[in-house]
Amino acid sequence: MTTTRVMSLVLAVGATLPSALTAQARPNFSGTWKFASSAPANYPGSNGWGVPSPIVVLAQTAAELTIESGQFGANPMKVVYKLDGSDTIWEAPSSSQSGSTAIVKWRTKASWDGNRLVLYTWNTALNQMRDIISLADGRLTIVRATEQPGPSTNATLTYSRGS
Amino acid sequence: MRRRILWLLTPLILLGFGWLTSAASPQQSGPGAGSARGGVGDTTGPYEVPDPKWPEWAHPYPKPGYIWGSQGGVFAESPNRIYLANRGELKLPEKVPNNFPGNWGFFNQQAATQPIANMVNTIVVVDGNGKLIESWNQWDKLYEWGRGPHQVYISPYDPERHVWVVDDMRHVIFKFTHDGKQLVQTIGVLDEFSDNEDLTRLRRPTMIDWLPDGTFFVADGYGNTRVVKYDRSGKPLLKWGTRGTGPGQFNTPHGIAVGGSPPRVFVSDRGNRRIQVFDVNGTFLDEWPGIAPHSMMLSADEHVWAVDSISDRIVKFDLSGHVEYSFGQFGTRPGYTWAMHQISADQEGNLYIAEVFGGRTQKYRPKPGANPTQLVRGRSLMPMAGGTR
Secondary structure, three states: OOHHHHHHHHHHHHHHHHHHHHHHHOOOOOEEEEEEEEEOOOOOOEOOEOOOOOEEEEEEOOOEEEEEEOOOOOOOEEEEEEOOOOOEEEEEEEEOOOOOEEEEEEEEEEEEEOOEEEEEEEEOOOEEEEEEEEEEOOEEEEEEEEEOOOOOEEEEEEEEEOO | OHHHHHHHHHHHHHHHHHHHHHHHHHHOOOOOOOOOOOOOOOOOOOEEOOOOOHHHOOOOOOOOOEEEOOEEEEEEEEOOEEEEEEOOEEEOOOOOOOOOOOOHHHHOOOOOOOOOOEOOOOEEEEOOOOOEEEEOHHHHHHHOOOOOOOEEEOOOOOOOOOEEEEEHHHOEEEEEOOOOOOEEEEEOOOOOOOOOOOOOOOOOEEEEEEOOOOOEEEEEOOOOOEEEEEOOOOOEEEEEOEEOOOOOEEOOEEEEEEEOOOOEEEEEEHHHOEEEEEEOOOOEEEEEEOOOEEEEEEOOOOOEEEEEOOOOOEEEEOOOOOEEEEEOOEOOOOOOEOOEEEEEEOOOOOEEEEEOOOOEEEEEEEOOOOOHHHOOOOOOOOOOOOOOO
16 A cells, blocks of 8 residues: 555545544434423423423434424424425414414424534414424433514423333 | 404503503603693594594505505604505405404404414505505515514614614514615524524514614513614624513513613613613613503604503603603504504604504694694604715
8 A cells, every 4th residue: 555545545534534423423313202391390382382292203314303293383293304404394284273274384494503403493373493402311302492472482391211 | 242342441451551650650750740641532642643544544555355464663764755564464354344444453353463474565665645655575585484574763873774674583683775675784693593692693682773873772672681782883792681670680672762861771671561771881770660662762852752562552751751741542443553563753743653463554643733742753864875765
């Protein structure tokens, strides 16, 4: 092996190692998670938006994270977040408090912040949610902030593995 | 039935105002205090509603079957150039009553929340008759993922007369050229927010006002509990405020006005039902309890005019906090208001009031012989470089 070849190998490894390490460092949130606690206690979300779901099911691939949960409104929903930072936009029917039904536009976005994943969810029924999720000691922590026309809300939610 | 409930609620609102005035009365010790005040039932004060088709004013633009929804803001640059900030158009019911006046509040539903608004014609400019001059439809897309413009302003000290639009739910303030063709600056980071410690990001900002040198102050807001001070270029300089009920603490700082000599910063601490007063570096000076303004403005005669979210009254304070006058009444008929969100006055004395729940912007004209001390006098704008449009 010539010096040139060795140098090329070292450079190639050097170039790929950081991204490989970064990918390794990123956690996989997949699993069924059971609500354990919230701070503040009895955090209600904001008029039902962002209310802690008793069970959340997360499925993560290299490209996306899917969350199945009741935290997005009256009925459980599956919501997809692309992990490359791009938007996901779709439409779905939604019932208002007065009982009327309308087509609501949804948008999600995700970005990594170290080993934490920042998830944004918007819809045109004036709901916003930002979840910062992380894993520690086998628990899933969600730092949640919600926005609706009234005052904002904040909470830290903890989930343990369960079914 | 809903309409009946509304009118049944009116006395309660008036009782609420009674609470407001009694809470404010201990401060009425200055010269003239009390003598010029309006009373309950003084619906339009020194103003009249001049157009028998008044609710149709500035309403003819939505497509058939739709109507303007929540009106977040209004700014009168001149008697014939008035900016209206509309939080989207709402689909009308299949059948509307013959007496439908043209504003969503007629249905006794808050125009701010239901049904889902179609974000079009969000910023329009009209003349004194409500005739459309400009519609900034090129920027409607900015508001799609929020709830539309919160309020609209021009700094009285800006010779270029940039137009500033606060968008609380996208956590930013947009600065446009006077003609709306260019978005020249965004204060905050679109769709991102943080806490009181972060000077880069805002969280649900609500209102803005300026010093003569271009320094400006932002009430921030529904999410954070602080005021942020910026230099004229938009560089954040300092912040003050935490969540709470003590001096310098806030619960939904929703309005801000700057003025006086030396200059002071008047902040509507809406959730705590008071106005707090600071110097320009955030040192607490005073508080005026008993009012929860959606919005405030400093008038040309150096008074603070506040629109109270509890009583639907417009209240005039001197800069020491003495109540000098008030008028206004809750309702959806012409001249009445439902959740005044921004007021503005032109150079001819006309007053414009945007209603977030009533779903309209009304124009009020001074009655003949009106007491000039009871009129809201808008601050003069610096002459525009190159002449006005």
